[in-house]
Amino acid sequence: MSESDFIQNLREGTREAYAQLLEQYQQKVFHTSMSFVPNKEDAEDVAQEVFVEVYRSIHKFKGGSKLSTWIYRITVNKSLEFLRRKNTKKRFAFVQSIFGNDVPLDKTAFFTEVNHPGVLLERKEDHAVLMSAINKLPDAQRVVFTLHKIDDKSYKEISEITEKSISSVESLMFRAKRNLQKILGEFYKNRFQ
Amino acid sequence: MDRNKEKERKIDELIENAGTGTKIPVSPFFKDRVLDVLFTKEEVIPTANGWFTLQLQLWTLGLILCMNVLGFYQITKMNYDEQLDQFAASYQWVEEEPLSNLK
Numbered sequence: 001m002s003e004s005d006f007i008q009n010l011r012e013g014t015r016e017a018y019a020q021l022l023e024q025y026q027q028k029v030f031h032t033s034m035s036f037v038p039n040k041e042d043a044e045d046v047a048q049e050v051f052v053e054v055y056r057s058i059h060k061f062k063g064g065s066k067l068s069t070w071i072y073r074i075t076v077n078k079s080l081e082f083l084r085r086k087n088t089k090k091r092f093a094f095v096q097s098i099f100g101n102d103v104p105l106d107k108t109a110f111f112t113e114v115n116h117p118g119v120l121l122e123r124k125e126d127h128a129v130l131m132s133a134i135n136k137l138p139d140a141q142r143v144v145f146t147l148h149k150i151d152d153k154s155y156k157e158i159s160e161i162t163e164k165s166i167s168s169v170e171s172l173m174f175r176a177k178r179n180l181q182k183i184l185g186e187f188y189k190n191r192f193q
Numbered sequence: 194m195d196r197n198k199e200k201e202r203k204i205d206e207l208i209e210n211a212g213t214g215t216k217i218p219v220s221p222f223f224k225d226r227v228l229d230v231l232f233t234k235e236e237v238i239p240t241a242n243g244w245f246t247l248q249l250q251l252w253t254l255g256l257i258l259c260m261n262v263l264g265f266y267q268i269t270k271m272n273y274d275e276q277l278d279q280f281a282a283s284y285q286w287v288e289e290e291p292l293s294n295l296k
Contacts, residue, residue, distance in 0.1 A: 015232050022224040030219040044223060051227045130207050149211040177208055184204045 003067055010058045022051065025068070029075050035150035036079035038131055049078045069160045076143055076161060083135070133183040141176035144169055
C-alpha cells in the first residue's frame with residue numbers, strides 16, 4: 001500500500017488503519033518522547049497524546065513532507081508542551097511553598113522524575129544532571145541537541161522535522177554544546193575544586 | 194590545572210555520550226490503550242427529561258420565586274376584614290352590605 005493510500009485510510013478514520021499506524025510508529029514515537037521526557041510513564045502519556053493529535057489533525061496534513069516527519073514534528077511539539085506544563089506546575093508549587101501552603105515542593109534537579117530504564121545505575125546522576133542542563137537551553141537548541149545526541153537522528157532528519165536548513169541545525173548544535181559546557185562547567189565547579 | 198582538565202573531560206564525555214544507547218520497549222498494552230482512547234465513543238447519559246434544559250429549569254425557578262413573592266405581597270396587603278368579606282361574598286352570604294359593616 002502506498003503512503004497516500006495509507007493516509008487516505010487514516011483520514012477515513014478506520015480502526016484498522018490506526019492499528020497499523022500504531023504498529024509502525026509506536027516504538028519510534030515512544031523513543032523520541034523518551035529522549036525529551038526521560039520517564040517511561042510520562043513518555044507513554046506524551047506518545048498517546050501524539051496519536052490522538054494525529055487522529056484529530058490528519059485531515060490537515062497536506063502531504064508536504066513524509067508522514068513520519070510530520071509525526072516526529074508532532075512528537076517534538078507534544079514533548080515540549082509536556083515539559084512546559086511540568087515547569088509551570090513546579091513554579092506554581094514553589095510560589096505556593098513561599099506562601100506557606102501545603103503543596104509539596106518538587107526538589108528534584110529536573111522538572112520530572114529522571115528514571116530512564118536504559119541508564120545504568122552509576123550513570124543515573126550524570127544523566128539527571130545532563131537533562132537538567134538541557135532543560136536550561138533555548139527550545140531550538142534543546143530540540144536539535146536532543147534529537148541528534150539522544151534520539152540518534154541525523155542532521156538531515158532533524159532539518160526535515162524542524163523545517164530548518166542543515167547549516168542552521170549544525171549552528172544550533174554547536175551553540176547547544178557550547179551552552180551546555182558553560183552550564184555543566186558551573187555545576188561541576190565545586191566538585192572539581 | 195589537572196582538575197580543570199578533568200572537569201572538561203568529564204563534561205565533554207557527558208555531552209558526547211548523552212544517548213543511552215538502549216532502546217526501551219513501549220509497554221505491550223500501549224497500542225490497545227491508544228486504540229481504545231481513539232475509538233471509544235463518549236457515552237452520552239440520557240437524562241430523564243431531556244427537554245427540561247438547565248436554562249428552562251432556571252427560568253422555571255425564577256417564575257416560581259416571582260409568583261411566591263407576588264402571593265406573599267398580596268397576602269400581607271389584605272387585612273383580615275377584607276378577607277372575610279371576600280370569603281363571605283364568594284359564598285353569597287352577604288348580599289346587600291358587607292359583613293364587616295355589621296360590627
